[in-house]
Amino acid sequence: MSTENNKNKLVSEVMIPLEKFPVLKQKIIFKEALEAMSKYNLGIACIVSTDGILLGLVTDGDVRRKILKIQKPFSALFVDDALDHCIKQPVTIKSDAKLIDAIELMEKKHVWDLPVVNDSGKLLGLLHLHPAVKTILS
Amino acid sequence: MVSKIIEVGYGTVNKVRIGDKLPLVFIGGPCAIESKEHTFMMAKRVKDICDKLDIPWIFKACYDKDCRSAPDSFHGLGIEGGLKILSEVREEFGVPVTSDFSDPAWGDATGKVCDLVQVPAYLCRQTSILRAAALTKKPIHLKKGQFMSPWNMKNSVRKIESFGNDQVLLTDRGTFFGYNMLVNDFKCFPIMAETGYPVCFDATHSIQLPTSMGNISGGQREYIPHLVRGAVATGINALFMEVHNDPPNAMSDANTVLDIKYLERILAQAKHMHEQRIELLEKWGEDNVHREQ
Numbered sequence: 377m378s379t380e381n382n383k384n385k386l387v388s389e390v391m392i393p394l395e396k397f398p399v400l401k402q403k404i405i406f407k408e409a410l411e412a413m414s415k416y417n418l419g420i421a422c423i424v425s426t427d428g429i430l431l432g433l434v435t436d437g438d439v440r441r442k443i444l445k446i447q448k449p450f451s452a453l454f455v456d457d458a459l460d461h462c463i464k465q466p467v468t469i470k471s472d473a474k475l476i477d478a479i480e481l482m483e484k485k486h487v488w489d490l491p492v493v494n495d496s497g498k499l500l501g502l503l504h505l506h507p508a509v510k511t512i513l514s
Numbered sequence: 515m516v517s518k519i520i521e522v523g524y525g526t527v528n529k530v531r532i533g534d535k536l537p538l539v540f541i542g543g544p545c546a547i548e549s550k551e552h553t554f555m556m557a558k559r560v561k562d563i564c565d566k567l568d569i570p571w572i573f574k575a576c577y578d579k580d581c582r583s584a585p586d587s588f589h590g591l592g593i594e595g596g597l598k599i600l601s602e603v604r605e606e607f608g609v610p611v612t613s614d615f616s617d618p619a620w621g622d623a624t625g626k627v628c629d630l631v632q633v634p635a636y637l638c639r640q641t642s643i644l645r646a647a648a649l650t651k652k653p654i655h656l657k658k659g660q661f662m663s664p665w666n667m668k669n670s671v672r673k674i675e676s677f678g679n680d681q682v683l684l685t686d687r688g689t690f691f692g693y694n695m696l697v698n699d700f701k702c703f704p705i706m707a708e709t710g711y712p713v714c715f716d717a718t719h720s721i722q723l724p725t726s727m728g729n730i731s732g733g734q735r736e737y738i739p740h741l742v743r744g745a746v747a748t749g750i751n752a753l754f755m756e757v758h759n760d761p762p763n764a765m766s767d768a769n770t771v772l773d774i775k776y777l778e779r780i781l782a783q784a785k786h787m788h789e790q791r792i793e794l795l796e797k798w799g800e801d802n803v804h805r806e807q
Contacts, residue, residue: 403672405668451663451666452665452705455665455666456665
């Protein structure tokens with residue numbers, strides 16, 4: 377398959393399915409979110425409502441910034457609701473978007489991951505930069 | 515932060531609501547149920563003061579003191595006799611009642627009589643007692659252990675919620691400062707309030723010097739008024755104090771209970787300061803400074 381054809385591939389064909397990246401409940405604490413991110417070896421966790429609606433993201437970058445900014449002890453930070461330290465309105469992409477458009481969006485927004493949502497904001501998957509680029513170049 | 519409002523009182527007793535910017539609630543009475551006569555006498559005296567000051571209140575007296583320092587210290591009247599007296603206090607005075615319970619097996623019986631079930635500070639992270647408290651379906655008065663950070667109380671709250679109860683009152687009763695000494699960090703109130711639940715200050719246990727007298731606890735109750743003003747000014751929803759008509763001869767916590775002759779002056783100040791605090795917040799804005807981080 378040519379690179380040109382690959383550019384027409386859709387996000388839905390490459391996105392990571394829900395069970396293969398950290399999708400966390402609303403009441404999760406910060407430490408549990410960090411553990412989930414480490415378990416999946418991804419620098420991102422998505423927090424969803426009971427209906428699966430995306431509520432926010434925790435990323436490695438957010439954690440780094442929090443550590444530098446927040447003056448409370450780690451033992452206190454760890455039990456905060458992860459949602460309190462989330463990006464509440466993250467950049468997202470639809471599953472029927474073209475892969476090449478998604479990659480351009482990542483470049484523009486300086487992000488490595490895009491949560492994939494439907495029109496209701498329900499989380500469907502996660503588009504990670506590496507497999508997206510690999511698919512385009514294959 | 516706006517706290518959840520919990521309602522204490524079932525059946526025909528007065529309903530006492532705790533939380534947000536509602537009037538300050540007093541939770542008090544003798545440490546232990548010493549006898550029916552003494553318990554009724556104390557309930558009547560506290561009621562008269564709270565009625566005079568127009569302060570909503572909950573009567574507190576325990577039927578079993580399981581954390582005494584010495585093996586021969588007064589342990590209480592026991593669950594059956596003690597709960598019967600508490601039930602009679604409810605009937606007689608129309609006031610909600612509370613007692614702590616130290617054994618998960620006592621939870622069911624305690625919850626059937628008490629309007630508010632108290633989890634002792636030393637047991638505040640024990641899953642079995644938190645489960646028993648939650649299963650009573652009554653509001654839970656959860657005291658912060660002297661060894662606990664205020665933020666770690668969230669773990670106990672999460673346990674209670676996981677057992678299906680979302681009616682919690684979180685209380686500070688001091689934090690260990692080395693051996694035989696407690697201090698109060700009043701930051702604990704806004705920190706514990708971040709759980710979303712109302713918070714309470716236990717003044718008479720905060721001045722305790724735990725087991726400082728060898729086989730019993732001492733206390734510096736001369737500082738109760740100062741700590742009460744500090745806590746109320748910081749921001750609490752309820753105030754807890756144990757009172758007695760004859761502290762030297764109290765059968766439990768003789769060195770920490772407040773002589774009831776001082777109760778009115780302390781409660782009057784607490785009520786006034788609580789109302790002033792709410793007025794000040796309304797005039798000048800809430801305490802949410804530097805919350806953007």
